[in-house]
Amino acid sequence: MSETNSNKAVVIIIIVIVVLGGLTGGWYFGKYKPEQEAKEQARLEQIAKQEAEKKRQEEAARRKARYDQLIVDADAAFEQENWGTAQSLYSEATSLYSNEQYPKDQLAIVNAKLDEIAALEARKEAGVVETVSEPNGRFYIIVSSSIDDDLARDYATKLAKEGTSVKLVQHNYNELPFHGVSVGDYDTWDQAQSAASSFTNYGKVWVLKY
Secondary structure, three states: OOHHHHHHHHHHHHHHHHHHHHHHHHHHHHHHHHHHHHHHHHHHHHHEEEEEEEEHHHHHHHHHHHHHHHHHHHHHHHHHOHHHHHHHHHHHHHHOOOOOHHHHHHHHHHHHHHHHHHHHHHHHHOOOOOEOOOOOOHHHHHHHEEOHHHHHHHHHHHHHOOOOOOOOEEEOOOOOOEEEEEEEEOOOHHHHHHHHHHHHHHOOOOOEEO
């Protein structure tokens, strides 16, 4: 083989090698490497999703455990009539699971109790005494009665400030005006008579229909 032909063969081989190298490089960098990078990216994203889901489930489990404990503690406070604590616990439970109806219902009861206590305290502070001046057919438990309006009202105010729900019943007895201090009133005679035994700490009590 002549030297010229030998040189041509070398050139051809080099060209083939270069072309094959170019094709291989193009395939590697243009297809294989991007595919591998995409697969790796997809794998990492899948791992990230799994980690995020795991954290979400763990957080959900913690929230549920916290909610369950709040309900247990709130119910215990409710049974003990510790209304302030029950209100705080039911409120927190509601903030965790706003769609749960139970803590909302319990919170409504607790708020009503707190409003009732606040109203009672306000009445005690003011010494509010309601006056009944017209017959209405109800039966009143009377703990004191006097012809002296001021004397009766002073006693009624004293009881009101102690937290008793008091009414001053203006009635007549033997054609004389009397002012009876009532600590309870009922629809029927039997109800009033049955309840009267609960007020024996006032001494002699009686039922007045008015």
